Amino acid sequence: MKKDKVRVRFAASPTGFLHVGGLRTALFDYLFAKKHQGQFFLRIDDTDQARYVEGAVDQIKQALERYGIVPDNFDDIYIQSKHLARYKEIADQLVAQGHAYECFCSPERLDKLRQLQTDQKQAPKYDRRCLNLSSEEKDKLRASAKPVIRMKIPAGESVLEDIVYGRIVTKNEFLDDQILVKSDGFPTYHLANIIDDHDMEITHVVRGEEWIPSTPKHLVLYQMLGWSVPQFAHLPLITKPDHKKLSKRDQASDALLYLEIFELEAILNYIALLGWNPKTEQEIFSKEDLMAQFDLPKINRANAIFDVKKFTWLNKQWIGKKELEQTIFYRNLKNIIKNKWGVGGEAIINPIARLVLGRVEDFWNLEQLVENEFSFFFTVPEYEKNLLRWKNMVDNEIKLSLNTSKELVAKLAFNASAADIQKIFFDYIGTGDKGGLLWPLRAALSGLKASPGPFEILSLFLVLPKGKEIISERIEKAIAKL
Known part of the structure; x- marks a missing residue:
């Protein structure tokens, strides 16, 4: 099929909500059209009436709009079920x-x-x-x-x-x-899709590689009808790290959910890299970058692995490009803390936000991380005295260590940074045993076996008007356990 202008379509099936795989196809269609000053259309392939999901069409349209992947026919979407007479013909x-x-x-x-x-x-x-x-x-x-x-x-x-x-x-x-x-008069995908692509003058068909085995049948139909054949670009599977296919149950059932967890720019950036490789060292791509650089021949044949670590890293990069208070991450963190502990002012949220951001490994599990590792900031922790013990320290050694920490804390300034606190402690320790001083202190403040470091914890409390009092009280409580 030779056309002066690129025309692509995203053929969405309302048998379910738009998920990661569909979002990638729509994004690739959109980027390819923009790259070549072409047109991008949305089509609803709703001939499978038995599996039609109520609300799916609205979700698909809403998702594309919110992601900024808006088709040129958004106000007049092509719907297969309105063309039954054409298929019968x-x-x-x-x-x-x-x-x-x-x-x-x-x-x-x-x-x-x-x-x-x-x-x-x-x-x-x-x-x-x-x-x-x-x-x-x-x-x-x-x-x-x-x-x-x-x-x-x-x-x-x-x-x-x-x-x-x-x-x-x-x-x-x-x-x-x-x-x-079919016996109900509805066409199967195999007939409807080639008629639609012909009638819509589609130049390039972009779809998942699972359709490769069916494509020879489609080529036969084009030949039977004497129609020009569009160019095909089949996309590799998206898999989990264990190479199993990413399913709709793997945090991928609704593309709109990602917008509640991740920055929009990070999602588009990451989804674009699921199969596409610009052949450069660049990893951070704005939407404008993608529109300028994307092209179908640069798509890999190998399956694309959905790597949560890489996605998390990209999201952190995009968070870093914004005012922290304007990010999805900050909004979610604020809501978690407010719902859990009834506080939510910036004076409380801001100091903890960057510390949480540094420790998050999966933004889907943000609430679990905050509850597991940062509850000490809002409630006095309960723990067994053995948590205070560093290696083979005896109780009197732990008491001495905690009293020393208490004296050092007295020297700290209000709102002292973790770096300033570290200098004061390390100057005191010199070449001595860091763990013997810092482990009991960290355990006393957090009540946790694994938590942020002692200097980060101290810096958190020191933004509070009564931060030093809270620190001293927790150290005294720890000493009383010994």
């Missing part, structure tokens, strides 16, 4: 030309056929029982059953020239006579 044409035929076989017969072929170690494939039925036989069968329409696969081979996967040759003898129209 083409299906009837294919039957009339001998490229398709009616099939009356029951699901039970087809199941038995598949089982027999499987038992004989053959690839499941329709046996064309209904191909040569007479008109009289069809009329008789039609009285008790509604037929499907199957395509009649011709001899020969189909050649796919894929932008990502290269040349793929398939012998047609291995292709099944695909159902084009």
